Amino acid sequence: MTANFYKEFEDRYRGSRELIKSRLQVYLPFVEQLKVLYEPAMAIDLGCGRGEWLELLSETGVAALGVDIDDGMLSACRAANLPVQTGEAIPYLQSLADESQAVVSGFHIAEHIPFADLQVLVQEALRVLKPAGLLILETPNPENIVVGTSSFYVDPTHQRPIPPQLLTFLPEFYGFVRTKVLRLQESSHASPSEENLGLFDVFYGVSPDYAIVAQKNASPEILLSFAACFAKENGVSLDMVSKGYDTQIQGQLNQLKDITEQARMQAGLAEDYAKKTDAKAEQMLVLMQQADARTLEAIDKMNAIYASRSWQMTAPLRWVSFQWQLLRQYGLTVRLKALLKKCAIPVAKYGIGFLSSRPELRQFCMAILRKIGLYAVLRSYYLRAYAGGAYLGNAGRYKQGGNSPEMLQLSPRSQRVYSVLKDAVEKQQGEK
Numbered sequence: 001m002t003a004n005f006y007k008e009f010e011d012r013y014r015g016s017r018e019l020i021k022s023r024l025q026v027y028l029p030f031v032e033q034l035k036v037l038y039e040p041a042m043a044i045d046l047g048c049g050r051g052e053w054l055e056l057l058s059e060t061g062v063a064a065l066g067v068d069i070d071d072g073m074l075s076a077c078r079a080a081n082l083p084v085q086t087g088e089a090i091p092y093l094q095s096l097a098d099e100s101q102a103v104v105s106g107f108h109i110a111e112h113i114p115f116a117d118l119q120v121l122v123q124e125a126l127r128v129l130k131p132a133g134l135l136i137l138e139t140p141n142p143e144n145i146v147v148g149t150s151s152f153y154v155d156p157t158h159q160r161p162i163p164p165q166l167l168t169f170l171p172e173f174y175g176f177v178r179t180k181v182l183r184l185q186e187s188s189h190a191s192p193s194e195e196n197l198g199l200f201d202v203f204y205g206v207s208p209d210y211a212i213v214a215q216k217n218a219s220p221e222i223l224l225s226f227a228a229c230f231a232k233e234n235g236v237s238l239d240m241v242s243k244g245y246d247t248q249i250q251g252q253l254n255q256l257k258d259i260t261e262q263a264r265m266q267a268g269l270a271e272d273y274a275k276k277t278d279a280k281a282e283q284m285l286v287l288m289q290q291a292d293a294r295t296l297e298a299i300d301k302m303n304a305i306y307a308s309r310s311w312q313m314t315a316p317l318r319w320v321s322f323q324w325q326l327l328r329q330y331g332l333t334v335r336l337k338a339l340l341k342k343c344a345i346p347v348a349k350y351g352i353g354f355l356s357s358r359p360e361l362r363q364f365c366m367a368i369l370r371k372i373g374l375y376a377v378l379r380s381y382y383l384r385a386y387a388g389g390a391y392l393g394n395a396g397r398y399k400q401g402g403n404s405p406e407m408l409q410l411s412p413r414s415q416r417v418y419s420v421l422k423d424a425v426e427k428q429q430g431e432k
Helices: 005-013 017-037 052-060 071-079 089-094 115-128 145-149 164-173 199-204 220-225 227-231 238-307 309-313 315-330 332-356 359-372 375-387 412-431
Strands: 042-046 063-068 084-086 101-107 129-140 178-184 209-215
Touching (some): 017 052, 017 101, 017 129, 017 178, 017 227, 042 052, 052 063, 063 071, 071 084, 101 115, 115 164, 129 164, 164 178, 164 209, 178 227, 199 238, 238 309, 315 332, 332 412, 359 375, 359 412
Parallel strands (some): 042 063, 042 101, 063 084, 101 129
Antiparallel strands (some): 178 209
């Protein structure tokens, strides 16, 4: 691999120095407890790279030294005046004295070395750590499906993904008293409590990195002081996301099932209502048919009564009875007026027709009516009752729609009578 290749590769894909320092702060609660026990607290960082962890430990007050085989990577550390040394991790670790260090760390080196070397690293770390000392190993998390199948292999120096179960078992097997898995760098929206988890969250939402924090044995009192750090849960596991996704899908299925059941119940109610409506409609149809049959029967009975001889024979009696009821209800005067009005129109029509066919007799009658003063009254009554006009006064003029005031829209017979009367009036007025 050419010089500075890996440095430029890390600069592109690992992230900025500030970003990495912010992520590494998750380990500071463990380190703070060690500072209480040991003064000074010594730390060795294997494969220190650009030195973000060394810088953070220095700012915290821990005396840290970094080791790396890539001088290109160490150039950034030396530029920041951080204590570093070029060398291989395991040989340097083997050169340290027993129980000389409070922290042994290796960030993203476990996936770069053979598993046999990783076993040696864990054993040597246990030897050089002080009681309650910590081994921190951070590596890509193959629980994240995208990491385990794709992005892990972007780095050509990676050998194989290491599952959390294996990296947890390794320090426990070689004598560390307890271990803690810290899942790291997960997306903020991939929480299993989210209600909108999708397949992308299942594939990529698991924490893309994880770390094993292993502690060397010490007195119970000392170990108890670290209890809060080891009890805190970090990150998102595949089990958490998949269960959250399954719960969400199951909830949606249950909701769909409830909606389907409600729709089925409503459809059943609608069907029952339709059946009841059909039954009522059939019942109403039967009642209507029965009513029609009774109506026809009644009409037939009435027609039979009207056609019977007894009904025809009693017709005069019914007429007399009806007239007697009207007389009792309205009185004799009203009934006489009604009778005269009923008889006057046909009599007047007959008389006018009779006089129209006899001009001399008509003129004679009109002269008599004028002398006794009844001509104007009878003429006005005739025009209102027979001609259908609107009388305007003494001049004998009428107005109807847009027609001429001299000639109304009358029947031919009425027009002839009107012309005769008009001529007679004009002739009399001329004689005067």
